[in-house]
Amino acid sequence: MRSFVDSHCHVGEAEYDADRAEVMARARAAGVRQFVVTAAGGTLETNRRALELAEREPDCWAVIGVHPHDAKLVDEALIERIRAWARLPRVVGIGETGLDYHYDHSPRERQLAEFRRFAALAREASLPLVVHSRAAADDTLRVLREERVEAGVMHCFTYGPEVARQAVDLGLYVSFSGIVTFRNAGDVREAARRVPLERLLLETDCPYLAPEPKRGGRNEPARVADVALGLAAAIARPVDEVAERTTENARRLFRLPAD
Ligand SMILES: [Zn+2]
Numbered sequence: 001m002r003s004f005v006d007s008h009c010h011v012g013e014a015e016y017d018a019d020r021a022e023v024m025a026r027a028r029a030a031g032v033r034q035f036v037v038t039a040a041g042g043t044l045e046t047n048r049r050a051l052e053l054a055e056r057e058p059d060c061w062a063v064i065g066v067h068p069h070d071a072k073l074v075d076e077a078l079i080e081r082i083r084a085w086a087r088l089p090r091v092v093g094i095g096e097t098g099l100d101y102h103y104d105h106s107p108r109e110r111q112l113a114e115f116r117r118f119a120a121l122a123r124e125a126s127l128p129l130v131v132h133s134r135a136a137a138d139d140t141l142r143v144l145r146e147e148r149v150e151a152g153v154m155h156c157f158t159y160g161p162e163v164a165r166q167a168v169d170l171g172l173y174v175s176f177s178g179i180v181t182f183r184n185a186g187d188v189r190e191a192a193r194r195v196p197l198e199r200l201l202l203e204t205d206c207p208y209l210a211p212e213p214k215r216g217g218r219n220e221p222a223r224v225a226d227v228a229l230g231l232a233a234a235i236a237r238p239v240d241e242v243a244e245r246t247t248e249n250a251r252r253l254f255r256l257p258a259d
């Protein structure tokens, strides 16, 4: 059976409170060996949820930080808490952080400032940075360069081949979500073809972005298998190879144990 790592999922969130055990069981049955549980929002509460899950479930790890949507909520106390939690053994990355100029839920200056602050925190903690970037490619690449981010991932990649090439040149991994299966995402599939096999990751970003063939509705980690099929088709490689290589890559980036 194929093995997968869901390198970015939000299964700690309230959307799964009613049936989390079933959701996780379906994922394990579909071959998901490890879950990188990312804090979804800007509050300590979402970070605490990710941490608790990672501490409770042997196949879950946590990425902690503040989404760019909520950059305006970041204060010193929150940063100090994240800095302290970053030392916990179940924490494998800092994020998701970055820039979202599509929604602009926080002022861009705040997004830029907090992105830099989390990049510095990740470097100081020797943890990879999990980057969210939407409609903000130039500023994202500039900050990554200026902050000398060497280990990290552009998660849920939505750009074309040129941005992918620059991300790879910076030493980053590039992670593809259900978007790679969407009919109108030709540019994203072309980007995937430019990323070397050793830098590709798979994710669901659930509860968002349910892939084809059942687009829409609540997504869940079991569907990483459908993302793998979409990525394999996009880059014209066998799906077994995509599963194997992306699993190795996620374990290398987040320093997860092999099972
Ligand atoms: Zn994101």
Ligand SMILES: [Zn+2]
Binding pocket: 008, 010, 038, 040, 096, 205
């Ligand atoms: Zn996310």
